[in-house]
Amino acid sequence: AQTVTQSQPEMSVQEAETVTLSCTYDTSESNYYLFWYKQPPSRQMILVIRQEAYKQQNATENRFSVNFQKAAKSFSLKISDSQLGDTAMYFCLHVDDKIIFGKGTRLHILP
Amino acid sequence: DTGVSQNPRHKITKRGQNVTFRCDPISEHNRLYWYRQTLGQGPEFLTYFQNEAQLEKSRLLSDRFSAERPKGSFSTLEIQRTEQGDSAMYLCASSWWDRDSNTIYFGEGSWLTVV
Numbered sequence: 025a026q027t028v029t030q031s032q033p034e035m036s037v038q039e040a041e042t043v044t045l046s047c048t049y050d051t052s053e054s055n056y057y058l059f060w061y062k063q064p065p066s067r068q069m070i071l072v073i074r075q076e077a078y079k080q081q082n083a084t085e086n087r088f089s090v091n092f093q094k095a096a097k098s099f100s101l102k103i104s105d106s107q108l109g110d111t112a113m114y115f116c117l118h119v120d121d122k123i124i125f126g127k128g129t130r131l132h133i134l135p
Numbered sequence: 136d137t138g139v140s141q142n143p144r145h146k147i148t149k150r151g152q153n154v155t156f157r158c159d160p161i162s163e164h165n166r167l168y169w170y171r172q173t174l175g176q177g178p179e180f181l182t183y184f185q186n187e188a189q190l191e192k193s194r195l196l197s198d199r200f201s202a203e204r205p206k207g208s209f210s211t212l213e214i215q216r217t218e219q220g221d222s223a224m225y226l227c228a229s230s231w232w233d234r235d236s237n238t239i240y241f242g243e244g245s246w247l248t249v250v
Contacts, residue, residue, distance in 0.1 A: 067244055125177040128176070
């Protein structure tokens with residue numbers, strides 16, 4: 025069965041610093057999608073970034089980028105120039121037939 | 136397109152009562168998912184549909200839980216004889232799923248408090 029592991033339950037960084045959130049997954053599929061979503065206190069899930077497994081190029085979205093290592097089954101998220109609004113719970117998702125969530129990393133951006 | 140809509144957003148019920156949540160996905164999305172999330176935890180998979188067919192149901196779902204998507208559009212999640220342990224947010228998501236694309240849209244969740 026697919027699993028997603030986020031090994032950092034909680035992290036804190038100073039505003040403007042760079043932070044990396046880790047995610048590893050286990051799958052037997054060759055074609056799948058990986059996502060990072062953030063969930064602020066409002067609880068609405070907000071898409072941060074998406075990666076198709078067949079694409080070798082790492083996805084980037086403004087201050088957010090991923091380091092996708094397919095062989096290692098690793099999908100880390102880097103947030104550059106972190107902002108107070110980045111404070112949220114971050115979930116790593118593996119999607120093929122089902123959506124499998126990691127347990128999340130609670131990220132605090134400190135002023 | 137108004138996104139994924141969930142109703143009611145909040146429900147307080149007495150133990151033993153039945154509750155039903157509704158999810159209206161983005162129109163024409165063929166996949167619909169239900170998850171349960173408790174405070175500080177990640178969402179746990181409950182069930183999902185491809186059109187009107189329920190493809191999988193988690194073992195987390197006891198016989199008190201049932202979900203339907205009768206016409207392949209909206210879905211309902213019913214919990215019978217609620218227990219305090221059912222208190223959680225019930226999250227719905229939808230997507231247009233095929234092998235070449237998959238973008239997931241989440242509702243805002245339905246909060247259940249069982250007293």
